[in-house]
Amino acid sequence: MTGSEVSPSSFRLAYVPGVTPTKWVRTWHERLPDVPLTLVAVSPAEAFDVLRGGGADAGFVRLPVDRDDLSAIPLYTETTVVVIPKDHLVAAVEEISVSDLADQIVLHPLDDTLDWERPPGLPAFERPATTADAVELVAAGVGVLVVPQSLARLHHRKDLTYRPVSGTPESRVALSWPQERTTDLVEEFIGIVRGRTVNSTRGRPPTPPQPKAKRADKAGAQRKPAGGKATGRNSRGGAGGSVGAKGGKNAKGAKGAKSSKPRRRP
Template sequence: MTQPGDAVTFRLGYVPGATPGKWARIWAERRPDVPLELVGASTDEVVDRIRAGTVDAGVVRLPIDRTGLHAIPLYTETTVVVAPKEHVLTAVDEAGLDDLADDVVLRPQDDTLPWPGDRPGRAAVYDPPTTAEAVELVAAGVGLLVLPQSLARLHHRRDLTHRPVADAPQSSVVLTWPDAENTELMEEFIGVVRGRTANSSRTPRREGPSPSAAATKRPSRRRTARRR
């Protein structure tokens, strides 16, 4: 939590696979006076930090406990299956859950997909604690892995590939922050995320006088006729 006298910083938590770099660049252009600090963590950790006041907002995957929080949707991720490059699935452009029925499908404990019921494929004898470890097991030939495409790209390996899974559940990503009156900085960041231009931002600007105002202060340059 920022204390009186501390330098002002806007802190944004984000989950693995999220890419807030574009927003950070726009923020730096618009608010060079306020550093944007990026804090990587899991969804649960980001939500806990928002409630504790150690980050101002977070980019997280649903579901979350939205008690006391605002949340606006950002995008829905494509779901893919990660497999070794020699796997039969590499022969298709898009897979279905039925195509995974005979394979072992790993179930990492940090899985983010909202499965409505039974998961596809056969369960492994071991549920890895993290997605990163599950990817290593796929590379070792233990099984396949179904996950959001952003995580597949994050854990990319040259010996693995991925294909979209048409009928798999998808992960929704939201921006969340405390359910209270928005601060000026929060309004500014919402504007960045929603693609508002600097001129259309709801927050007051800090530049100098507007061109129209400056024009009223300039002396008139009309030429007067010289008397001969």
């Protein structure tokens, strides 16, 4: 493991628009309640500079990642969709191909997250500055927008909808961090994202197993009451015979005396 051996007092996690880190953050709070986790929202364009500059310890980014100084673990691939007005002709079908957009004005924002060799459809007069701006133009009837599904959900509007598009590039989300700062807490978060249990051999030190001698003692402790109970039954039986011989002082003793008393011959 590289990086500092002394764990910092907090952990900063960057994330790009469309990524929802809620489930991993919840697991972090469960496992490390004494280490605050701070979320840092970043744009796709600034995400890698934030990691390199120490503005975050790790971050959810979109591939590709420059592997010269950053490490990355690919997590999942998103469905690509086209954002359209609800009354658009495309809204009548469940899925389209990229060729179906040939006659459409397809907006291509400057922060586009899809690695197009050549964007589909007809180009707009100018490129919107952001995906949010492009969504506004779709609502105004200027054109349509092709984005990862998470961004379509993020910028949801009641007057818009979206449909899956085949034959397009796909966006892949990854966890990334600076190679030279792979700290204990970064390793801990990697384990959470990969689904390792709290006692995994990687990440945090596992809980030591209970020594065999202690398990044997515990087993013996469980057997002891059982043996004692059996001895109690034998004692009651013996006590019953003894009390019967003395005439008995309680109901069980009397019953024992009665059952042990020999019958007289007629």
